[in-house]
Amino acid sequence: MSLPESVATRAEQLRAEIEQHNYRYYVLDQPSVPDSEYDRLFQALQQLESEYPALIGPDSPTQRVGRKPDTGFAEVTHEQPMLSLDNAFSDDEMQAFVRRVQERLGLADVDRLAFACEPKLDGLAVSLMYEQGRLVRAATRGDGYTGEDITLNVRTLKSVPLRLLGTGWPERLEVRGEIYMPRAGFEFLNEQARAADEKTFVNPRNAAAGSLRQLDPSVTARRPLEFCCYSTGVVEGGELPAEHAARLQRLNEWGLKINAEMRVVQGLVGCREYYAELSTRRDQLAYDIDGIVFKVDRLDLQEQLGFVSRAPRWAIAHKFPAQEEVTRLKAVEFQVGRTGAITPVARLEPVFVGGVTVSNATLHNMDEIARLGVRAGDEVIVRRAGDVIPQIVQVVEARRSGNEVEIHIPEHCPVCGSDVERSQLVKRGKGRETVSAGAIYRCVGRLSCRAQLTQALIHFVSRKAMDIDGLGEKSIEQLVERDMVKSPADLYRLQIEDFLTLDGFAQLSSENLYNAIAASRQVELARFVYALGIPEVGEGTARALASRLGSLQRLREAEPLLLTWLPDIGLEVAHEIHNFMADTHNRQVMDDLLAQGIQLQNEAGIAVELQGSISLDRLLLRLDIPGVARTGAQALARFFGALEPILSADESLLAEVPKFSKKAREGLMRCLQTPEWVATAQTLEAQLLAFGMHWTFEPEAPTGGGSQPLLGQTWVLTGTLEQLTRDQAKERLLALGAKVSGSVSGKTHAVVAGPGAGSKLSKAEQLGVEVLDEATFMVRLADWESS
Template sequence: MPTTPASQRVNELRDEIRRLDHLYYVQATPAVSDLEYDKLLAELKQLEDDHPSLRSSDSPTQRIGDAPVEHLVQVPHNAPMLSIDNTYSREELQAYFDRTEKALEGEQIQWVMEYKIDGVAASIRYEDGAMSLALTRGNGSVGDDITHNIRTIRDLPLRMSGDTAPKVLEVRGEVYMTNADLADLNLRQAQAGAEPYKNTRNVTAGTIRLLDPAIAAERNLRFFCHGNGTVDGLKAKDHMAFLKEVGQLGIPPTPEVQLFKDSKSAMKAIAELEDSGMPDLSFEVDGIVFKVNDFDQRERLGIRSKSPRWLIAYKFERYEAVTTLQSISVQVGKTGTITPVAHLTPVEIAETTVSRASLHNKDEIERLDVREGDTVVVEKAGKIIPKVVRVEKHKRKGDLPAFEFPTHCPECDSILERDEGGVYIRCANPKCPAQLKQRLIYFGSRPGMDIDGLGEEFVDLLVGRGLVSGYRDLYQLEIKQIADLNWIKQRKGKDGALIDVQVGLRNAKKLIAGIDESRGRGLARVLSSISIRHVGPRVAKLITAKFNTLEKLRGASIEDLADIHEIGDAIGKSLHHFLNSEYGIATMDDLAAAGVDLTDPEPVVDPDGRLLEGKKLVVTGTLQYYKREEIKKLIEDLGGRASSSVSKSTDFLVAGEKAGSKLAKATEMGVQVLTEKEFRQMVAGD
């Protein structure tokens, strides 16, 4: 067909609308207003109406152009859509990693970690770059034809980007709905007198099977690609390259994927996720999927009758409850981060009473459109802290005012600053009283300098009475000035009344002894305890393995720090800025003047700190110095494996007080037994 001004303009409009769709729905960075977008779409539709020969099935105007289908047709899959094996425990996950490594005879395996999105599986086929067919999973061999509804998903291209599209590409992934879109849909349902939907997965499963695509289009479904079926023309040889390649074709790949060099790194990532919780996500997640990265290794591992051997899902038990958000307050963290907190009408979730939940940041409040007085859905998954996942907008009473995020620190009134290119808003005043309290609490904690007796109550008392305004002041405290102080304590017993009592000589001596003992913890422990952004225990160990004195550290450039394995530019800049800032210089000088040891021994072990590399340890009994999860994490961080049962392959049993049958079994089998103190001495060099 010869090029005409009309056909040229149609092609220009289609390319521009596709670009804008990708920016808005995939990258979440809208480039034009809704009005400007609608004008472009209207112009394209008018041109196609005036020139019917220019209309094509992959035009943006045809996303809801299909007539309702009479019924869903079943179509065989070209390649089976297999299910995924699940596990709910770290022990089972580790056992899966071990089996896979054994099956590949000890080969190095890179593991990909992806979110297990709580949506509905679908397979979407492109031929010569154009969408041709979309199917549900069905029974794995045959699925329902849902092409008419999948074409309404705006983050999926009807025609792939670029000039080198594969001849055939079947992408597999999850159709899903965001929590914000469900809240808006339920509001429309209530206004129409219809029942609201309970969760995003149920409404997604129902929507993709609707006969009328116009209804599906109104519900704003989305899609993430995490795998493939039949392909002809892809270049990727591993999963990470595959996700990058489909992303370049305009198909949204599953987000925030991580690659780990081995299973130990993957297990550590799971522990961190369970301890700190999921990052802010707009969609529901019910677990994590681990996949072998290399396609050749996948081929050799093969499949079982229903699932591949090269991937597994680590699932979280999820619990939800509906309650009222009474108020929103903000807290100032130890690095100045301003965190909004939802105060809830107490509600039972997974046998615990929940009355508070983090709202993470300003952007999260705006995304949820959450307001004081709203009815909200609160979720707790596994050991993850409770979070508000959705507002039940259809239950909102009246015109509730939007929450106004503060512009000044609620404690010191300093102007708040947003991280460059980030989502967090901070108080940049290092002398802020709220930051001081949080820093001191962490400084005294077990992960910090492990100062026995320096808890939240003592910090409030010491700061409130003006005795402590920095780390150095802790080391100048005397027993008598503490013993004579009075503090408010909660009386034990049924009434639990608050009473005014004296700290006393015993508590004062305990605190001073803990402070004195902390002087010898060493440089790495100090660096990870004084709330330097991005510098935790492992990072501090890696840094002091190369720069083991304060003098050497102060002489290091950003490049010197960033060149350390696993450190990089962000951490290097953060530490260098702290060490050369007025506050950082004063902090380190004050600690040195207080007699705190700011050196570490010359490294005698591998700088990665793999002191327990390849060792299997079992922990039993009541521990004095560690919580159970803390000692397990420490073992894993040092390269060991924390097991729950004693066997011939066990290298050490760490026995606390009242150790029982495991201690007896270890003694009988000749396994080396360590007291908790002996274990601490063993790892003290790390």
């Protein structure tokens, strides 16, 4: 067959592009496209070479595995090549693989053929050489024939034994496996990078590769890496089992980690069932996988099947739908949220990723757009894992044409036309305020902006807020569009006849909705506070405000500094709450709601633990006097005994205070000469007296019931609970005083883990946090609630 010039040109283009990707992936550790894109290029070249064998040459990427590694590490020549695997992207391709195995082995019944199945970890393939049971060398896969010596780095991994356990290991044993980064560790690493204003990693695989190729092993030691073995290479001076799975079990006995999901199944049916079962749990695993590796289990049959140029005939990787894909960013549109935040949304050329077709992705804010350097018209890498909202993780800059357009925030709200203002970050400390530009832009139109009104109403009626059943998003949109509702209070003015005018409502559904709105007038204080939609106040913070302050009126009056004495409320959140409550429009909305018959349940006095809890020295510390720390505040409190004498003191009197330094004295004098500071101090003390938090207030004796044995503790729920729903478990923990968080940290007291627990469970184990199963949790709940 003659070789058309266009085919030769296309093959050369494919080779050049693949080699460039190899260089970025293997040498620079900076992959420019997702694996799925690389696989398509590789398959296209394979297809061309299959149709036109004359194209095949020794320098074609199909005839070797990759490029030679960077020269930053010593080279290691693999005694047995570390070849890659062929891929199956569909059930038909998997079926064809099994059929080829059957034909080459001459089997009449392939259903009895055993396959070892293992998740295909998304990490970096490495080789560990043990001699006399001791680790002597670790090397990367490299191009399959030559890798890099990373022994010093690998020795820092606790999952890699420096000496094998037990006895009976061969004199020389090469263990092959994957070094990867669990999701929890990846998230923690990126959190640290963001906090230090450093570049974040694109995905766990990229992070693992970058961590292993550090020239300083101490850097690798600080990275959350794991090793999991999947095969052996050189074996000398000893014997291993004759089946792949049994061989891995033996390695496990010698102290090497293997994947707990590994199974041995029979025939194609068993392979299909394992693939289907694990694909449903993919996103619940503590680590990233991109498919399943299926291997003929018997090693004598593996030897009989042999190899092609770059892969064994006895194994295949059946890939899952890609979680990353390349597509084009057509445009960026801006949406308006309930607090007026203007959020950029990427409109994409539709692409199939993570099992669904994606046409939109989040861009978070303008700072994220600047960090990515993304422009309209760019080709971008989109990632979607499980139910996570698709996001753009990288720009493919090499494919830019020069016609891409920079993205700018609109000057006016795209919904109502009001001005768009950039938020400000105010850092307060030691009597000074530092103002800087925030990441959020907001429409100033508030409830006159239909978008904000619609989103505010959707939040207001939601299940965890006012819980008005039957009032969905579509109905709210109709009410807003027809000017029937202009604030949350208008919902309580609607009649049955109003609902009959809406699409989809008949007499019974209208009556039901009217009754649901009427029933919501009786609402717990915590739910009402959450329903108001105060910026930065979620369900947990709303509950803390309600349970500690006890009434809406105290919340409306509370000064920012007073709010910071409540659990988990910092100064910035305190100012958000205070500003919301001081806003004339918001006060009108609250008054209007109360006028419509809202009756707040569970209002009470200030929480017992806050009564009389703020001493004079604690008040002075909270006033942020330059140079005055805890010792100085205690010295002032002992000497004066009350705030007013301090406010009227002069420098000569302050000089008489024992253990009160000159620096502290100068700082306090500057404050005393500032009328605003003096007014703040007097207002704060007056409010402590009014609320019963002042040190002169005598706390009430605790009464029976209402015990909160988990006060101050942070709990996390993960996985599927069978006796309770997650919401029910959360409610009971909150009632006992606990804070229920969505993430695990060093401050987490305990984690309740049901079946399917994923990265949160892994992080808890990594941090040494107590983990309870549901049965143990239920027993403890009963004990706490009965005490």
